[in-house]
Amino acid sequence: MSATYKLVGExxxxxxxxxxxxxxxxxxxxxxxxxxxxxxxxxxxxxLYVSHFLSTWNVRGFEFGAVLFLxxxxxxxLLPMSVYALIRAASAIVLSPVVGRYIDSGDRxxxxxxxxxxxxxxxxxxxxxxxxxxxxxxxxx
Numbered sequence: 001m002s003a004t005y006k007l008v009g010e011x012x013x014x015x016x017x018x019x020x021x022x023x024x025x026x027x028x029x030x031x032x033x034x035x036x037x038x039x040x041x042x043x044x045x046x047x048l049y050v051s052h053f054l055s056t057w058n059v060r061g062f063e064f065g066a067v068l069f070l071x072x073x074x075x076x077x078l079l080p081m082s083v084y085a086l087i088r089a090a091s092a093i094v095l096s097p098v099v100g101r102y103i104d105s106g107d108r109x110x111x112x113x114x115x116x117x118x119x120x121x122x123x124x125x126x127x128x129x130x131x132x133x134x135x136x137x138x139x140x141x
Contacts, residue, residue, distance in 0.1 A: 066084065066126070067081050067084070067085075069130060073137065
């Protein structure tokens, strides 16, 4: 017990160096570091906002294009577009807890890699299916 008290007492006796005892050069370096840090922070924020904007634009454009594509394939009825919207909403409701748990518990880098891969794979698959359907419609099958 006395050894612990002795260590605590020694730590309390030590005082941090006063700012007046530090050389003037270190305060200038600190100011320059702060300015550079603020500039880097603004740059990263701008890049983050641009990335988010482009990602959101991509998602909304795909959703809009999918509905137009379905309207072109099935003119005269809104049933396919309604089924598409219903399935999208139902899958979001059902899969949200699973995806949220995976994001919260998974390794961040791995989660990001899987997310990018799944997004890209889904879009490529949709384009492929769209091309096949267009070819089938054009040939009259």
